[in-house]
Amino acid sequence: MTPFHHPWGQLALQRWPRRRNETLQAWDNADLYLLNTLAERGLPVSEADEAAKAGATTLVLNDQQGALALALQQAASAGGAVVESSGDSFMAQAAALANGEDNSLQGIRFLWPFDALGQTPDQVIMRVPKSVALLEWQLHWLSQHLPQGVPVWLAGMDKHLPRQLVSLLQRYLGNGRAEYGWKKARLFSAQTPGQVLADTSYPSKVEAGDWQLTVHAGVFAQQQLDIGARFFLDHLPQSLAAGSRVVDLGCGNGVIGLAALQASPSAEMTFCDESWLALESARDNVSRYFPEAQCQFHHGDGLLGLENDFDCILLNPPFHDGHVVGDHVARRLFNQAARALAPGGELRVIGNRHLGYHKVLSRRFGSVTVLGSNAKFVVWRCQDPVQSGAKAG
Template sequence: MNNTHLHIADESFSLKRFPLNQFDKSLRAWDAGDEYLISHVVENIDLASTKHIVIVNDSFGALTCAMARLAPHARIDVYTDSFMSETGILKNLVACNLDKNSVNIHSALELAQLESANTHIDLMLVKVPRTLSYLEFLLIELNKLLNDSTQIIAAAMVKLITSSALKVFDKCLSNTRTSLARKKARLVFADKRDAITESLPVNIVSDAELNFDLHNYANVFCRDQVDIGARYMLKAMPKHINPNQVVIDLGCGNGILGTQVLLNQAQAKVIFVDESYMAIASAKETLANSGALESSGTNNAEFVISHCLHDFPDNSADVVLCNPPFHQQNTVIDDIAWQMFVDAKRVLKEGGELRIVGNRHLDHRVKLTKLFGGCKVVASDTKFLVLKAIKHS
């Protein structure tokens, strides 16, 4: 099986997942849902007369590359919440000998800023996300942009086309129907809903154990409550972060760890880093409403969209805090965590500390020992470990 070339609709597309340094080389940059959707469009839609295509939640560019080649005269707008998906789309366009400037890539948050009067969309292609609140956000905002003639087609592996997901389609759109399954993938068709639903609000989570509220956009992990890993990490935070030290909240999510740092030490500098646009937006709102900036000043916080610490200078941080993910989109994978650890070691100053929280069954302890020459268990219970590793020359 060729894992880098998608052959479909008499075309061949060179596609790679990002980041490239994955341990599991069998993973592809597309799935059967992408193949099903592209085939359906080619067989049933007149692309020659299609003028405007909107693609939402493309994984790594399979849909974008296919439409850019098969409908070269159409305007193509792509909306994603993932910096890594955006990176993959751009790099795969180039690899397919397509002009990366021929498509317009936007943050999914920009959907809420569009007005239907300013755009006419002929075709809307959606990859169904695993997070139902994110699906609801997307469908609410997309419905506002639909015209009576717009064709909207969604795709996913069957395991994601659940009864709960279909209820979201029914709530936000009208006349929902599904295709037969093909290679464990399914398509979902729907029409414009005349009644406009209000935008999905930022979810504010209050918790008795926190002295500030969390502000969660639709695609933030654990949107409705405090993530249990982050909750445990808060009990084992570094005790002696000094004024003017640089602390990185890596994979910051809603900013819970970095915000607590600034509440504890107002004069530290905290850099919030995530690859999700909605995570960064959530972290900004969490911090802004926490009261931490009243004493620290706005210059003590920075927000960066990035894959791990890719563009950060060497030896520039004193502490890196991390609650690493164990999946990328719909794939369980620990490559991202490993890259976080590698980048943290490079970016930390000599004597600097990486502190992480993770499930006990994961082999983070082995990885940190291999990378740093050792690590220490700071706290543990039946589910989690908090580990720290110190950078030595």
């Protein structure tokens, strides 16, 4: 747990999901720079005039672990101001909720994309997302839904910022500038135009055989089907028994689950993703091509919160968690799959050859078989879970 000292107090913050011996802290200098600037410039959340502060609403976008929303909630609590937090990530919201509970902070209203705002915000506080597509879509959304003149503040670490950020602000908001840098972080400022100045190309369309898939902003493989998914499609199970319970885990646009439904129309398919916009993409594509299929859509941390005993789990795991690269997400999903399989069930997983997933999988499953490989990817069938090797979440 890392103490986070900000202009209005202190927070004890942890990353989510919580891991033993965590080496990464739950906030960075971009969070602190943004909050310091708000305090120094006297924006609505820190107005000395209590009457002005009482009705102030701050919209926070893309908060990573709750550092921004919770700090603003501490600042707002005495004066009755309102904090609303919106983003695409279930894990980010889970982190904010857990950290809020640890710090006895409540009252933040969480919104998913397309949800209606409670009231027009007096300011927008925004972490620059990793996906430029998501950034463009959010800027377009602000121009479409907010009146003219609402201040918009964006922050990010220098190494993660897109080079065209100022030009994107000017394109979608009609204004925008870079502020000074501080400790490898940078701030940007703009105001909403009160009208749509430029359209976006999102959601985009991606060709996948006979299908034209909807892909919402920020979802992986924005312009074309990724090569890993293409290879995985050639190694999916065929003709599963009627009523088989199948999961497309980390579904993205849903193409893997759609292909499984095409091969086994009577399967009971579940699409899972921690990205709200990914699930919305999968939902759109299922409704277009398999409107009669028995499907459910689970927004959460992998399989957690679902009933177990799946006959087949299909997984193309990410090896990026935001800007963090590693296999910790894949390991967590392997563990969940090992606990969730029905007797005789199987996990089919694809991975980049260099990641060496077979070593991890062999500790969690009694049977790990290579179904296909090429110079870049390997597909495994994993059966007979070893429960003692699947304790970690």
